[in-house]
Amino acid sequence: MIRRRLNIVSNPDEKKIHTFQDWQTWDGAWELINGKPYNMSPAPSSLHQFIVGExxxxxxxxxxxxxxxxxxxxxxxxxxxxxxxxxxxxxxxxDLSVVCSKDQITKNGCLGAPTLIIEVLSPSTALKDFNEKFNLYQKYGVQEYWIVDPGNQTVHVYSLQDGSYQIRQLYTEQETIQSNVFKELHVPMPHLFAL
Incomplete structure (x- = not known):
């Protein structure tokens, strides 16, 4: 089973391809996608955190x-x-994950694809969320992926069909987001950008 980070503290060489063993030694919060490290700091903006909270x-x-x-x-x-x-x-x-199999949840996180993942864009993460994460989540079977764009006040909803994100919906300011996987889940857009 996955062990928590080791006591060795280092920072990744961002030009090098890294492994999970490298990731365990890094100081701070990092993501590892296709061997590339992504630093999770600095802290997100107040609008980002407000949207995540809503x-x-x-x-x-x-x-x-x-x-x-x-x-x-x-x-x-x-x-x-x-x-x-x-x-x-x-x-x-x-930013948010919905896990519908308790067997996937461990003390260190989630093993495998959650059913739903939501990412709220910030200027430093937009390309990664639309490219690397989009491809990763599609490949590993995340059933639904929402990308919230605070700058344009839009929400992109992608749902898997036959192994790829073929269902694509774009919700704008006054609309209500509707999940394709959880048919009864509706989130009014105006609440998200009320700050």
């Missing part, structure tokens, strides 16, 4: 009597090519 509240209310669990960052998601999670291939920290 979404967390909506998700918790919706899932409170269901067998799905809602996690807010920092919460590690481990993706592995094999069933061996001793040395996963990728580690991400989505």
């Amino acid at each position: 979404l967390h509240f909506a998700l918790r209310a919706f899932f409170q009597n269901q067998s799905c669990y809602v996690f807010v960052a920092p919460f590690d998601i481990f993706f592995s090519e094999s069933e061996n999670y001793e040395s996963p291939d990728h580690v991400t920290q989505p």
